[in-house]
Amino acid sequence: MAEHRRSPEDPTRRRFLGYLLAAPTLAVGVTWADAALGADEAEASIPSLPQPEDLFDLGDLQNLAALPTSGLISVQVDEDGTASFALHRTEVGQGITTAVAMMIAEELDLPIDKVRITLADARPELLMNQLTGGSNSVRSIFTPVRTASALARQQLVRTAAARWDVPEDEVATRDGVLSHRSGKSATYGSLAKVAASDRTVQVSVSLKAVEDFRVLGKPQNRIDALDIVTGRKRFGMDIQVPGAKPCMVRRPPTINGTVRAVRNADAVKAMPGITDVAVIRYGVAVRGETFGQCVDGLRALDVDWNPGTVDGESDATVLAKLRKARLPLAVPPLGALSVEAEFTFAFASNAPLEPDNAIADVRPDRAEIWSTLKVPIDARQDIARQDIARQLGLPVDKVVVHVVTGGGSFGRHLFHDVAAEAAEISQKMGKPVKLSWSRTDDFRQGRAHPMCVSRVRATHLLGNVLTYEQRHTSSETSFSHGLGEMITSTAAELPIAGNYTFAQTIFLLSQSVPYNFGVVTQLLNEIPLKFNTGSMRNIYSPNVVCAQELVVDKLAAKLGKDPVAFRREFLKDDRLRAVMEEVVVEGRWGRPLPKGVAQGIGLHAEYRGAVAVLVEVDCRPETVNRPISDGVTGPRVTKATIVIDAGLPLNPRGLEAQMIGGLNDGIALALTSSLHIKDGIPLEGSWDNYFYTRQWNTPPDVRVVVLPPTTGTPSGAGEIAVAPSFAAVACAYARATGTTPTTFPINHGELGFEPFPLQPSTPASPTNGLDSAF
Amino acid sequence: MSQHTFVLNGSRVTVEVADDVRLLWVLRDILGVTGPKYGCGLNVCKSCTSHINGKAFNPCSVPVSKIKESDEITTIEGLPATVGRDLHPMQEAWLEEDVSQCGYCQPGQIMAAVALVRKTKAEGRQITDADLDGLRNICRCGTYSRIRTAIRKGADRM
DSSP states (O other), rough: OOGGOOOOOOOTOOOEEEEEEBSOOEOHHHHHHHTTTTTOOOOSSSOOOOOHHHSOOOOHHHHHHHGGEEEEGEEOOOSSSSSEESSSOSSSSSSSHHHHHHHHHHTTOOOOGEEEEEEEOOOOGGGGGGGTTTTTTTHHHHHHHHHHHHHHHHHHHHHHHHTTTGGGOEEEEEETTTEEETTTTHHHHHHHTOOOOOOOOOEEOOOOOGGGSSSSTTTOOOHHHHHTTTOOOGGGGGGOTTTEEEEEOOOSSTOOOOOEEEEEEEHTTTSSEEEEEEEETTTTEEEEEEHHHHHHHHHHOOOEOOOOOSSSOHHHHHHHHHHHHHOOSSSOOOOGGGEEEEEEEEEOOOOOOSOOOOEEEEEEEEEEEEOOOHHHHHHHHHHIIOGGGGGGOOOGGEEEEEEOOOOOTTTTTSSSSSHHHHHHHHHHHOOOOOEEHHHHHHHTTSOOOEEEEEEEEEEEETEEEEEEEEEEEEEEETTTTTTHHHHHHHGGSSSSOOOOOOOHHHHHHHOOOOBBBEEEEEEEEEOOOOOOOOOOOOTTTHHHHHHHHHHHHHHHHHTTTHHHHHHHHHHHOOOHHHHHHHHHHHHTTOOOOTEEEEEEEEEEEETTEEEEEEEEEEOHHHTTTOOOTSSOOOOOOEEEEEEEEOOOOOHHHHHHHHHHHHHHHIIIIIIIOOOOEEEEEEEEOOOOSSOOOTTTSSSSSSEEEOOOOOOOSOOOSSSHHHHHHHHHHHHHHHHHSSOOOOSSSSSTTOOOSOOOOSSSSSOOOOOOOGGGGG | OOEEEEEETTTTEEEETTTTSHHHHIIISOOOOOOOOOSSSSSSOOOOOOETTTEEEEEEGGGGGGTTTEEEEEOOGGTTGTTTTSSHHHHHHHHHHHHHHHOHHHHHHHHHHHHHHHHHHHOOOOOHHHHHOOOOOTTTOOHHHHHHHHHHHHHHHH
C-alpha cells in the first residue's frame, strides 16, 4: 500500500493549483490548464524549414483558447463513495468519457466503476473550452482533470489524518478506501461530508508520476459498454420529454431551397396521427404521434419551392470552377526531373449513423433544448438571439441546452443546424417537438466535406528532392462554429502571418510534409460555393496526405527505390520513422503476393502523434467482381497493420478502436464512399447509395500496435488514422494495378445505384421487411 | 385505428394504431422500447434489427398489421431472457471484445449476429468469413473487425 502514499511536501514535484469548493460534500475545482505550448517543437536541423503545424498545431490553438477558463471544472465525491464529473466535452463514440473516468480513477485511487461521468449542459462561462473537436479533448483535459482528482484525494487524506491524529503521509488510499497501518480505515463515502469545505480556498497538489500509473496506460473497456449491448444507452431520440412528439420535415428538391407555397396543409394536418404542420426556413415541418406518420404526412404535402443556393451546380461544374481557381505553382516543371500529379476528391458525407435529431421545448419566456452538440454554447447563443431568421427573441440565459451523447459525429455535430431547426419548429407550433432528420435528409441536405483538387509538383536532382509544392483548391468549408471564434480570439498569438481566412488558418495549422524535400510549400485556396459544408473527421489531411503519399511513391519509383527505402531516406520526423519501421516488420513489408495484389504504406503525424499504416489490396477480377446485392465490392483491403505512437497512450484499447475506425474511414474514402452532386443536390439517399465501408469491404485481418510511451503527454487519437489509411490504400491500389488513380474514391465515375426521387424528399419505408428475415 | 396484438419480449401487448404504421415506430414511439434504432427506415442500415419468431428482421419495413397475434417479437431488451440469463453469450462476447464505439448500431449488430449463428448451427456448420462478409449492418464508426471476432467468440458459446 505504500506506493499509494504521496508526500504533499515533496519539493521536487511540480505542483498544480485548485480550489476546495464550498459544497455539501467534497468538491474540488481547478484553475489551471497545461497548454504545453511548443513543448515538443520539431527538430529544425534539416533542409526543410518547419511548417507552422510543426511548431503549433490546431490542438495548441484549442489549448491556448481554453487557458483562461479551464479553472471552472470540478470533481465531487459523494456519500455513496462515487466521484462525479460533468464533462464539458461530448461523447460521440470516441471514448472520451472512458478516458476521463480513467484519469479520475487514477488520481483518486478509486475503482473506475465508481466514477460517474455525465455531459455538462452548455456552460457559457466556459467560453471556448466547451468545444469537442480537433482530437483535442484528452490533450486539453489531461492535466486539469487529474489535478482536480488529486486535490480531492489529498483532501480526503488530510481529513482522515486529522481524524485519526496521524501524519498525512502515513495515510494510504486504495480502491476508494483510506487506511492507516494501525488498522484504521474509512471509505471515501464516509468522509465525503466531513471533507467538504465550508468556504472556497485555494490548495495545491502534485500529480502521480507516469511510472506510478495503475489505471492510465492499461487497456480499459468502455464505461458505457454494458448500456450499449443491452440497448439501455440513451441517444437523443430515446429521450422522453413530456409532450415532445415526433416531428419530421418535408424538404426542397435542391440544397437550401425554400417554401413558396403549401397547398394542402389543412388536409395533411387532418391525416391520422398528425397534430401540426408549419412552414419553416427550409421546408415544412410535420408533427405527429409516430415518426412513421410524420413520414406519411410530409410525403402527402403539396409544396411549391423556391430555388436553393447551388441549383446549377453538379460535380462537373464544381470541378471546372476548382480548376480555374487553382493557385499557381512557383517552380517551373523540369521535365524528366519533376513529378507532377493532380488528384480530385469528391464530396463526402460526414453523416453519422444516428440521424441528426433534437428535442426543443420553446415557451414564450424560456426554451430548453436536448441535442448532440460539440459546441453547445454556440448553439445556445445562436438559438437565443444571433441567428436572425430563427431568433426566439429570448435572453440567452433563458435558453437551457442539454448535451446528449451521440451516435457518431465525424464533424457533423460541430454544427447545430438540427437544434436550431427544432427550436424554430417548437416556437412556430407552440409545442415541444422531437425532431429527426430522415436518412435521406442527412445525405442530401446535411453538411458535407466539399470537393477539392490537390495539385503537387516535386522536383529532384542527383537523388535529392529539391522542391515539393502542393496547391489544394477546395469548395468552401464552413468553420462558422466555435473553431472560427477561437481563431479570431487568438489571432495575435498564432505563428502564421498574413490575412488568412479561417479555412486557410486551419489548413496551415494542420498540414505539414514530414519529408526532407527541400523547399516545401502547401497552400489552400477556396471557391465560395454555398453548399452545406463542415469539417469531416481529420478535415483536410485525408486528401492532402493521400496526394502527398502517392507522389512520394512516384518519386521513389522515379529514383528506382522501394517505397519504404525511399521514405527511410527522406523522413525528417523520428516518430514517424519509428512507427514506419515497426509497421514494416509487423505487416511484413515486401512479402511475396500474387499478381494483382499489392502492399501500400501511408504515414502521417498530427495532433502530436504519429501513425503508419500498411495495407494489402486485392485487385484481382475474382475479388473486384464478387457479387453483393445493392452494394459495391471492388478491390478489397485484405490485411491492414497500423502502428501508432500516441505520445503517452492512456487507453491502448480505446486507441486501438480509434485506429480500426480510422482505417475503415480511409478505405471508404479511397475506394467507395462519395456524394454525387447533380443539379444542386446529392443523389445519395441511403447507406446503399453512400457506400461507407461494409463487412464485405473491411479487411478480415487487422492488427494494431500501440507503441510504449514516447513523450510525457497524450496525443489526439480520434482522427489521426484516417489520412494514413486513405493514403496506404491508394498507394497499394496504384501498385497492384500499375496505375495511379487521380479521382477519389476510385469508383466515383460510376453511379452504382438508382437514386431515390428528389420529391417527396423522404422515401416511404418498405413494407416487405419480412421477406428478408433470416 | 385498429388494435394489434403480439408477443413482445415474452409479454403479450396490444396497441391501437393505424394498420400501415411500421413496427419500428410502434415499438419506439408507442411502446417506448428504444433498443431498436432508427438509422434509415429503408431496410438498409439494419440498426433496428430484431427477431420475429427467432429470425432476424427489420421492423422499420414491416407494417404492424403484418404481425400476427402469435408472433413473438424479440428486441435487444428481450434477448437475455431467451437464454434465461442476465446477458446473452453474444452480448458477453461484445463486452469482452469491447466492440462498441458510439453504440448506435450495436443492438442491431448483436441481434443480426445471434440470428446468423443460429442459422449456421442449424445448417450444421461453422461461421465462415463469407458469412461475416454477408452481414449488411452498417457500423459508421467502423468497428467491423471487432464485430467479426466477437461473433466467432459468441458462436462458440451459443
